[in-house]
Amino acid sequence: MEILSKAATVSALVFFISSMSAMGASLTVSQISRPLRNVRFISLAILANFVLMPLIAFTIAKVLWLDEPLAIGLLVLGCSAGAPISPKLSEIAKGNVPSTVAMMVLMMVITVVYLPVVLPMLLPGVTVDAWRIARSLLLLMLLPLTTGLILNAWFADLARRMKPVLDFISNVTLIGMTALIVITNSDRIVDVFGTRGILAGFVFIGLGAGTGWLLGGSDAGTRRVMALSTAQRNFAAALIVASQNFSDQRVAVIVIVISIVGLLLLLPLARALANPFGEKSPL
Template identity: 30%
Template sequence: MSTKIPNSPPADAARTSEDRSARLAVTVFPALVVLAALFAFLVPSAGQAIAPLISLFLGIIMFAMGLTLTIPDFTLVARRPLPILIGILAQFVIMPLVGLGIALLLQLPPELAVGVILVGCAPGGTSSNVIAYLSKADTALSVTMTSISTLLAPVFTPLLTLWLAGSYLPVAAGDMALSIVQIVLIPVVAGVVIRLLLSRLVDRVLPALPWVSVAGISVVVLAVVSGSTETIISAGALVLLAVVLHNAVGYLAGYWLARALKQGERAARTTSIEVGMQNSGLAATLAASAFSPAAALPGAVFSIWHNLSGALLAVYYRRSAERKAPATER
């Protein structure tokens, strides 16, 4: 979900309205995605009819993300480079390698293995910004990590997928990089530019942007699941196990890596959330276009699961933050 929520109270009514909308959207999002998946499973023809449009829907999601970004989101890189570097390295090292490890551990079939690895090679998920806010983590840091990993995705996602998944299926890294540029980089940059040029107009539509993302990802899940009904029947439990393990290891590894590198509690929670929550909608879209609907299934399941687990993690982190002394919340 392409939105951001500041750590401090919003300065204007538009931002306050966006905050409320984002919190509501992230609360109902898992239920809507589950309903979309169930509908696709029961009426697969509906999802198959819109499958050719999933790249368009993801592009709309990324454009909405761009509209929420401002220049201060990027200047944080210069002011706090170390925690951002830790988060980006963890994002593009831990999750891809964990994805490969899970594929080997569970002896996944080639299409599912590629799907799990591709989820790991994707940039951070935009709903992580809302989860970071709800967790009393560092939301500004979360937004910057998501933005930078998204901008780096055209380079790292195809290269990592080629390296780690090439033994399972042929990977057209160049075509994948071009797809990411078209459906991620260009829409995000366009959104940022429009925000700069038409900030007052964009402020009026900010409250609607979380719902644009909710609708877009629900449509992606609908399309992917509709083309994977046989795989769900035969390997659905295995895919769910792979996704749960992948997500949980990301949360834990992100947190403890940040703490091992002397980062504060809030930065560690932020890194945990950023590493564990992937842009699984992008992974599902790339897998469906570059491989098969079956390869896209792990991304679709991850879209459902990481929002459920993220909400639970937010409750745990928030309660933990309230129990600890203010001196530890740095």
């Protein structure tokens, strides 16, 4: 199991780096910066991710009478936005990828500031190491994304040839990462049975997707971006907070379990959104 756990970590690292590099290799800085000038889009994204999702998490915990450690883990996830996997989900769903990348980077930056300020108010005694979260932003997202953007700007032909290779690597490692995470955490998933934690995860992800969809406006591509990006939470940031602050392992366990639920729900949802009339997915 230890070997599989290490393989899952390696798969995740390769996925994030190849996925972000592929996005950068197909985009320009102006394409990514343009959505950030859309005040309505950004305002609704912030509302969805940093007001409504924490509120949804809090409400679900109360309605389902979750044990305190599970409720805390769910709330931490509700406050953590900017998942590195969201651009890949948007690409699968044929959403607006530049908007997704812009939203992901902005949400992650806000998360780095938001968590240390808000979580101690919601959960007294909690401290958040902003640098540890920011480091994942820099190494797993911004650095490979910037490398891809530079490659596309200076060596466009090479970027076009590299894009399919990077896409293939990211697709393969996404499948491997998902399978390995499920396998290596199967005992933790079993431990959550009977606690209503898995049910909470399904409701949380479903309401997140619905909230993003409703706030996405009339454009289908933007709705897909908002739905998938709002539902998929920042697992890495939430797990850092959970492991740093709580001796009860169930806080980290519910973060892991709900993150698995998110992958299992949102990957098929992305494919369904790409082909609403039953057409075959290109992926």
